[in-house]
Amino acid sequence: MPDANAIFISYRRSDSSDVSGRIYDRLVAHFGLAAVFKDVHSIPYGTDFPDYIQQELVKCSVLLAVIGPTWLTVEKDGQRRLDNADDWVRIEIQTALENDAITVIPLLVGEMERLTEAQLPEPLKPLARLNSALARSDPDFHQDMTRLTRRLEKILESKSTPASSRTSEKSFSLAQKLELDDLNQQLALLSQQHQACAEEARLTSDPDRKVVLAEKVKRLLQQISAIDGRINAIQNCSKG
Template structure:
């Protein structure tokens, strides 16, 4: 089961969240990171899977971009204020389960929402130390994010989902040869991994 859960709002900072996802799976393996659009198979009960993954993940990264808090539905109501908003449900589920939740601010100017701007059930999010992924020098910043995740979960990526280095080829056995040399005979030439013992 994936140990890292990416929580995000679909209308918010798509290109940056996709870069974050690619950076994480490139470092730790796709099996370690849950992202709803990539990790839920067709025909599966997505509501059940989202709730279970949010409850059982070891680390939830809440990706927050400029449109995360103020995104609204057709009725003008903020999505985060709806009890059935999936972003809200995911965060609330992880917090209730006692999982580590880390806000990740996407972009140079995005600010962590204040507790008063959040529903009571997830207001604790505003008191959690955040990480930031600025748009400038994005490759280096993604490396920094991955390093922070590795610090929080030192053994992540060490399971079967992580790439492993190919085993070194076994050494060829040394071949010992005996050559009889009579007066004036020509020299015997052997391969580099062979030993010639004159008798």
């Protein structure tokens, strides 16, 4: 299992609160509750917020910088938040960038495009040079998170195991690869169906139809959860 708070999720609530919660749930399901830090879920009541954040940052192996459509432009008191040296999102990312032991991954959500150095204050400019991960909307979300999870596994394994004692990672068998491909295709299809049903349920004014659609959405979510579980089981099995 990864170390406690090995993955630190940095996000701006006004920009990406909902999808950050979904990302957190997916990572917790795979790595365990203790391995993932997200302020709302991870800070004990009555704790000094700034001190606790700083303490946990130095413990993490990976910082995921969740960046959505308004991440660059959110203002407070007429000033862009990123330009404020006391802004906590800026402090989190800057602290991680300055620590060679922490891998920083920009995670683009909500059709956000890759950052440029010109958009960022000086201490955050290195963020624009880092290869970004994606967490797009359905039907791509599950496949994007599967790719991110695999990358995180490799990073955490390399940081937790001394180089002299690492063993080569066991590769997927042909049967496992074929099953994973099939499962990801099923996920994409089910996600499309879920999105369509949820949207129809939101728009319809027929109460009976709403009930039918609500039941269908529930079944689809159960199927999606089951497939996620199977994907995780294959990935864990492949490690030997």
